[in-house]
Amino acid sequence: MTPIEITRGSSPVILGLPHTGTNVPDDIAARLNDEGRKLRDTDWHIHTLYEGLLPGATTVRATFHRYVIDANRDPSGASLYPGQTTTGLIPEIDFDANPIWTAGREPDAAETARRVALFHRPYHEALEAEIARVKALHGVAVLYDCHSIRPVIPYLFDGVLPDFNVGTDNGATCDPRIEAATIDLCRAAEGYSSVLNGRFRGGWTTRQYGRPADGVHAIQMELTQSTHLGDDFAYDEARATRLRPHLSVILKAIETIAFDLAGARP
Template identity: 65%
Template sequence: MLEITRGSSPLVLGLPHTGTHLPDDCAARLNPRGLAISDTDWHIHDLYAGLVDNVTTVRTTIHRYVIDANRDPSGVSLYPGQNTTGLCPLTDFDGEPIYREGQEPDEAEIARRREFYHAPYHDALQAELDRVYAIHGFAILYDCHSIRSHIPFLFDGTLPDFNIGTNLGTTCDASIADPVASICEGAEGYSSISNGRFKGGWTTRHYGRPEAGQHAIQMELAQSTYMIESPPWAYAPEAAERLRPHLKTILQTLSDWRPQ
């Protein structure tokens, strides 16, 4: 359920949405649209693999349709007034139901999933942040995400390629956010934005406590930058290899960062 690699740098990569596993009891409730798991952050763990040395990664293999590890466990919406999906999503990103009629999880089932799938991921993530904090006196969480570049139910138009989220500058020091933004802005052939449609999910907002030496920044990539945005959701090696040097520069910059 959890895949953890430990490094000695201050950088921890969170991977909450790359998992594709549906436990049998959850899969039995889903309709064909849910079983298609279209809203996966496809290939993100492979895209970032091996870019820099000594980083820590924490990944859940559980799919977000079971429970979304990047949502507030209380169920409070991250984006009030905007279309989004919840802690245990009932629809996909196109607003279509993912459960068979009458099979939606009730409060008891949501609580069970929160205990067995959501909490262990965050316990592991906090443990790794604490571990690297003990080494360096600070920690940086880089939360790795991707999404289709065109989803009318969630946002208008086409999403920029790099979408940086720091909850309007509150989750990390500006000396972390600003260089990341500069790298993205300087990446030829790519577009970027900071705190646009995606300002950082619950993970970024929950762990980002720069005053305590724990920094968090989210990167939401448009999937068009490295893969085919339709079934079977294939990795596009040539596109990915163009993107990876920019991601490498970002991760190396974060690994090398030290508080002033």
């Protein structure tokens, strides 16, 4: 199994896809229980949703499932949201609080370290390399981290999640023009709801790489799956067709700002 798929482009924008993979090696799959094998917490079809929306964009996609190891978590195991309910580097439970591992076969510290080396680290080495390459081309790079989630998950949050959840760690991870353009376009999208730095303000990837002063900007987009999926996580062509133009406009606006930022750099 190749843990990462990379498509290199010439745009200053990089799409990160840490949670669309469904590959689980046999030795790890054997540890999962029946609930875990459903892989329900996948960011289903997000790579298909974004395909072709920004010609020239680089994509870095993890092909392994987040139950193998979560590429959007701190490899040290530190929580993204201290004091709030969340899942860890190797989740013990799914988003509905159901155990996903066979009793007695939960990953231990040694197994976690092995998976960091085999999956988590290679994904981030690939992402770092593409950020460096794109920055060398333009003087700036923008990482747009692509995510999705079910709109109702009582274990993680109350009520119904907005359709567009934009995260910049409260403005720390990107130039304010990128943040403003993104959320303004989300708010202008008729029939969709949105929030900036709400329940999801950017995962470890966004916070790790977003260093505006160094010319690297990062922003996370968490879409609710009702915007592009139907029953049983099937890709809904009609819903996706309605959503894709809005995402395209957002990505093109970010790219334009990135080029402006590149021109402003000495």
